[in-house]
Amino acid sequence: MLNHHDIMSTIDMIDHQHLDIRTITMGISLLDCADPDPAVCARKIYDKICRRAEQLVPVGCAVERELGIPIVNKRISVTPIAIVAAACQTEDFVPFARAMDAAAEVCGVDFIGGFSALVQKGMSTGDRRLIAAIPEALSQTRVVCSSVNVASTRAGINMEAVRRMGQTIKKTAELTADRDGLGCAKLVVFCNAVEDNPFMAGAFYGVTEGDCSVSVGVSGPGVVCHALQAVRGRPFEEVAETIKKTAFRITRTGQLVAQEASRRLGVPFGVVDLSLAPTPAVGDSVARILEELGLEVCGTHGTTAALALLNDAVKKGGLMASSSVGGLSGAFIPVSEDEGMIAAARSGVLTIDKLEAMTCVCSVGLDMIAVPGDTPAETISAIIADEAAVGMVNSKTTAVRLIPAPGKRVGDSVEFGGLLGSAPIMPVHPESSAGFIARGGRIPAPMQSLKN
Amino acid sequence: MKAIITVVGPDRVGIIAEVCTLLAAQKISVVEISQTIMEGTFTMIMLVEATPGAPEFSVLQSSLSDKSREMGVSIRIQREDIFNAMHTI
Numbered sequence: 001m002l003n004h005h006d007i008m009s010t011i012d013m014i015d016h017q018h019l020d021i022r023t024i025t026m027g028i029s030l031l032d033c034a035d036p037d038p039a040v041c042a043r044k045i046y047d048k049i050c051r052r053a054e055q056l057v058p059v060g061c062a063v064e065r066e067l068g069i070p071i072v073n074k075r076i077s078v079t080p081i082a083i084v085a086a087a088c089q090t091e092d093f094v095p096f097a098r099a100m101d102a103a104a105e106v107c108g109v110d111f112i113g114g115f116s117a118l119v120q121k122g123m124s125t126g127d128r129r130l131i132a133a134i135p136e137a138l139s140q141t142r143v144v145c146s147s148v149n150v151a152s153t154r155a156g157i158n159m160e161a162v163r164r165m166g167q168t169i170k171k172t173a174e175l176t177a178d179r180d181g182l183g184c185a186k187l188v189v190f191c192n193a194v195e196d197n198p199f200m201a202g203a204f205y206g207v208t209e210g211d212c213s214v215s216v217g218v219s220g221p222g223v224v225c226h227a228l229q230a231v232r233g234r235p236f237e238e239v240a241e242t243i244k245k246t247a248f249r250i251t252r253t254g255q256l257v258a259q260e261a262s263r264r265l266g267v268p269f270g271v272v273d274l275s276l277a278p279t280p281a282v283g284d285s286v287a288r289i290l291e292e293l294g295l296e297v298c299g300t301h302g303t304t305a306a307l308a309l310l311n312d313a314v315k316k317g318g319l320m321a322s323s324s325v326g327g328l329s330g331a332f333i334p335v336s337e338d339e340g341m342i343a344a345a346r347s348g349v350l351t352i353d354k355l356e357a358m359t360c361v362c363s364v365g366l367d368m369i370a371v372p373g374d375t376p377a378e379t380i381s382a383i384i385a386d387e388a389a390v391g392m393v394n395s396k397t398t399a400v401r402l403i404p405a406p407g408k409r410v411g412d413s414v415e416f417g418g419l420l421g422s423a424p425i426m427p428v429h430p431e432s433s434a435g436f437i438a439r440g441g442r443i444p445a446p447m448q449s450l451k452n
Numbered sequence: 453m454k455a456i457i458t459v460v461g462p463d464r465v466g467i468i469a470e471v472c473t474l475l476a477a478q479k480i481s482v483v484e485i486s487q488t489i490m491e492g493t494f495t496m497i498m499l500v501e502a503t504p505g506a507p508e509f510s511v512l513q514s515s516l517s518d519k520s521r522e523m524g525v526s527i528r529i530q531r532e533d534i535f536n537a538m539h540t541i
Contacts, residue, residue: 004495006535008495010539062510066509067530067534068529069534253537253538255537256534
């Protein structure tokens, strides 16, 4: 039975409220590509990715066409390369990133993630080599994304890894200085990283996953914002209900796309990631949702509470709509990728300190924030440590994706283009954290009882 | 496979006839039609089904897209599944 209103509302969401599927991400295990000879290992990596993901883009495009909903990105995530290449007799891990990049190019995907290491408790030789290769790897490749997990609720914070990542981010920025430090937009430092995240730049395919699966990340801030206009001034119960219903609809679409893609590709369906992922386009912003709730500018007092409500309602609404939920699942607050966040940061209302508070109640962390190019590596490490502490103590995923834009100062801005957007340079505290970072060692895992 | 065709544009004589003629030629059966005119804008929603001999989805989609340009109205075809997923439990 045709329902005129339902059909036209779906079309309106797609045409005017930026409803889209943010990504179909194919996870591919590379555990069987290990080889002592680095050239053989790189060839196996290339071959396996090409073989498994050959049909990903054509299938994604066909599903997009038939269902009439845009699927913005097609991506690949792989087993952390620090594990895959651990047995290789080489100091230089950059060729593995080049093999990933070449395979991604052949498959026609937008990004490939998994140039990664998991070092929350300690660093093996493979982990050290991978971290050392990150700046070169990100400057020499086009679509490779890298992530390093430096902390977890069970292991604590590896402060030696935190120190190295501050330096790694600085070096990556320098090597991609001609593109405003773009390399750093493809590098995430995690606490409690998840193994089935389909979103970049932090996607990798965990070792406990199967050989291959396909997951979907949904989007839809514009749809939520539009729905909330109907309950202006109403109590929060109505707000939460409206968000839940909208999230349900968005997620059902994601589930449908995931099932279709899984069936056609002949690989298992992984998860639907229930995230509200913004874009720099007007009308597709998480910050504007918070403002719709009654805040003059995102970042003012009340923002954390508004975000907590939004994040929770999105999960509650989305959970029932999918048979398997996972990944990061929550509202994203990447500054450069969100039109409202950019405006709030430019106006000076939204600061890094407020963003840090906001990350206590949402997914994922201090994301896509441009800071002055002369920010010391120790300060970046200290920001990572703060954010990791938030994740560690609250048993949630947090992440840092900072861009110390070379040669830029507060008042300047950087342009990355496309989904990565543009960002004003945000100030950091000038007081030094060097003594704190120089200590090294590990911050012990926190108590799981006596919660206060 | 069932699909939903939506036609939106300025009202004029013969829109339904033209779209249905194309569908008949392509061996597409019309299961249900709902149509309104609001302030001069014609909106039609059709539930259609492929019969034996019907072309591939992408072929039908491109002939509807040609027709859309020729008639100066928006015509789109989407599988019914997306609407069911979004609006039914």
